[in-house]
């Protein structure tokens with residue numbers, strides 16, 4: 001399927017120009033159809049029981065894990081479904097065995113979801129080191145080389161900034177982590193939806209991303225982990241092989257673990273997915289992955305590069321407009337942040353909607369430390385593009401920004 005041919009699958013009213021995909025993407029019709037099919041035709045719980053509907057639903061639910069795993073080259077690890085990136089990162093923060101004096105390295109560029117869970121670890125005596133990027137929002141790996149010491153337990157960084165769209169050198173950082181024995185977590189919320197991401201190439205230990213930013217339903221996210229090193233965030237139905245309660249121990253109670261712990265956790269993703277999961281969401285996410293694979297992630301990336309190149313090239317020439325991050329399209333994706341002198345970013349976003357039905361995000365983008373670091377008290381306006389955006393829409397955005405910038 002060609003990118004141009006897929007526009008009809010997105011049923012948002014045609015007069016709207018959606019450029020807020022870094023927050024959440026639009027969803028194509030086949031993804032909705034796959035979820036409806038589950039709800040209407042084979043709705044049942046998963047991993048529980050033997051009747052025909054539960055068997056079909058269980059199979060599709062497991063298949064969804066396999067489809068997502070192979071999309072990121074993660075077949076050898078464990079692919080856990082979560083509600084979003086935030087839950088995935090919190091699962092890692094809560095699940096590692098932190099000791100006072102452990103060190104964690106992260107950066108000032110992180111989304112709050114990849115910062116607050118780590119800051120909270122200070123209560124456990126963990127030392128949090130926060131690195132600063134180079135002037136264009138890209139890290140020199142030397143900064144990590146110096147900061148990642150032998151007592152560093154984890155390094156956590158976004159693959160792509162949700163404000164500047166800059167792509168970080170994760171493969172090189174992974175090498176440093178491996179050498180020093182630190183775990184490496186990549187927040188892939190803004191990378192996995194937009195270009196091919198392969199865990200084998202990247203060499204991370206944890207990859208977190210959101211289904212709803214990659215054509216999937218809201219309430220879906222992924223935590224991939226290399227090994228089952230985490231204690232689960234929640235336990236309960238679906239996560240155990242055996243449960244033993246003192247006084248009702250049967251002769252058949254098999255493992256010592258079961259007797260001392262009270263329960264024996266099961267293996268694989270089920271260990272981390274307590275309770276009835278978002279079954280239709282998982283099925284929809286798998287369909288979204290198939291949709292992206294059908295288009296080809298290289299093609300998705302090229303399309304966005306074409307749009308972002310035009311946007312960047314035109315924006316930098318408009319009086320009163322400041323564009324943030326590198327002006328060169330290399331090492332960045334279709335996330336473009338800008339401001340217009342003397343107009344509040346929220347007002348710009350409002351005017352873009354009012355005048356041209358162009359929908360963009362404004363404010364701090366859940367990155368207050370980065371905004372402070374950049375000296376942008378009111379934040380920025382952010383246009384974030386995806387496969388369903390067109391060059392005509394980019395031209396409309398540019399024309400409308402020109403109009404607004406002339407007001408001041």
Ligand SMILES: Cc1ncc(COP(=O)(O)O)c(C=O)c1O
Nearest residue numbers: 084085086111113158162189210
């Ligand atoms: C880089 C990054 N990390 C984490 C998140 C949080 O994602 P979610 O709200 O799906 O948990 C976002 C959302 O915008 C993001 O851009």
